[in-house]
Every structure is written in structure tokens, then in C-alpha cells.
Amino acid sequence: MWNKHNGLNQKWKILYLDEKDDEPTSGLDEDSGLYRNRPFYLISRLPKHRALTVHSGRYLRINDKKKDNPHQIFYFDHLTRTVKSKSYTAKSLSIPNRGRNNQLDIESTNARWWQLFDFRDGFVVNEKGKVMDVSGGADQNGRDVIVWNRHGGLNQQWDVVYTDEPEPPVSF
């Protein structure tokens, strides 16, 4: 609560649920930069173009991409606005320990800030600014994926490749 000063941060709109348009379930969500409910791979821009992969039901690492491997397929869930794993649909991309450290995993969906990520200009950006990062920049199978302050290195850059579209050419 604060004294009234008419700033935009004090202005609110009451939106009755029975007047609310149905939430779109497909198409581009412009805020997040991701298409709703459209499965995709997250491909590292490091030279081997490995895919983000769920290990042991929780941990996130890069591995060689295998077509239709559900552990490498994610989607943007329009209801919770989180990135979910196709293998574990009750879980979302998450910074563990309520966002307090630099790890990254998938955890039960709660849609708190440590589970909110946008895709912008090749970076997967958390609500509070850290970006998804291949740890140490090592382009190796099984390498951990973490979050880190953005420095623009290739190990922080990703391509979203939707499973229903042709893959971009890979250059070595």
C-alpha cells in the first residue's frame, strides 16, 4: 500500500472471468517468444549443436539430439506460462532452491518467477535476468546446463527448433 500518486504502477483493471476471452491455446505468445503448446527442441549454438536433455527425471544437460526423444522435447504451456518437458508434463524448467542458485532442472510446476523463462534473440532468459548456459562452455555430451549472468557467449545461445518444422542447416 502507498499514497496515491496516479502512476501506472498504482492502476489496475478488474477483469471478470465471465467476460474474459478464452486464453489462446496455440499461436505465438509474444511475451515469451514461444509458440503455445507446440513441441520443440532447444539446440545449443555451440559447434556440436547438442540438445537440452532431461536426465534422471530432473537434471538438465546437453546431449546429441535424437529425433523424437521425449527427454529432449519441451513445450510452452499456455496455462502456467512455463516451459514443460514432454516426458514429465507436471514439471517445468526451474531454478532450484526457489531461484537461489545457478543450477537448472525440472520441478513440479508452480509458475513462480524461478520457473518463468522467455526466449529472446537466442537467449533463454529467466524472469530475473539470468540466462540458460552450458556450464563452462564445454561442448560435451552430459554437460550440465545452468543459469548464469548474460555475457553473450555461444554457450548461452540456443535455437528453438519446433518438432513440426525443418531443422536449420547445421554448420561445422
Place this chain on the structure above:
Amino acid sequence: MEVYQSKDNENQNIVMSKSNGNLNQLWDVVYVDEFKGEPKKGELNEDFGFYVERPFHIVSQLPRRRYLSRVDGLPHGQQVVMKQPNSYKSQVWYFDQKSLTIKCQENNQSLNINGNGGSKHLNTRGTATQWW
């Protein structure tokens, strides 16, 4: 006849005092056969500007249009934040005619200024129908 200390609280005492024309001494006589009754579910409460028990979101006018949301685990009694829209009842509010408060559909507690109004922090609490 006046409301003691001008406090618009439930169970506040009514006392007698010298006339001063203040609001706490002014009354309307409403004949029972002219009384429309309190607004029912779905009807507008004109005094408060809310429809009774009609669920709503409270949407920030800042650019990302986030929704007012109830969360746990914050310090200083803070429980109300804004978040991107999701499907949870923690973002759904309604006006309760009985208590004249705004309640969160997640726990049916009332929007409340922490510390009996002595703080800037907002949360939800069991309904007290006090000014805070």
C-alpha cells in the same frame, strides 16, 4: 446520536454528543418497505463498485499486464505479488457481500493490510471487516 470516534467499524459504539454536523452524526432513515435489500450474487454493489461473488482478476496496467496473485513464503507478512496469468485460484478474487471484503478464491480469506493496517505489506487473512 453519533458513531463514537467516527470509526466505521463493526460493533463500534453509538453514543450521544453535541451536534456538529459531521458525517458520524448523519443518518438516513430507510423504511423497511422501501429497502431494496442487499445486492445478491451477481448484482452490483454500487457503494463498492464490485459485483457480488463474481470472480475476477486484478490486472496491473503496467506493460506486462500481470495479475495480482497470492503466494506464500515471503517476509514481512507479504503475500500479494503480481505474476503472469496462470490457471491457479491464487489469481482469482471476488467481492464478498457479507463481509464487504475482497477475498481470494484460493483460501477464501480477505485482502488485508498486514499488522492491522500498520504496514505497507498486503496479504490475505481471516476476515475481520476492519478498515485494513
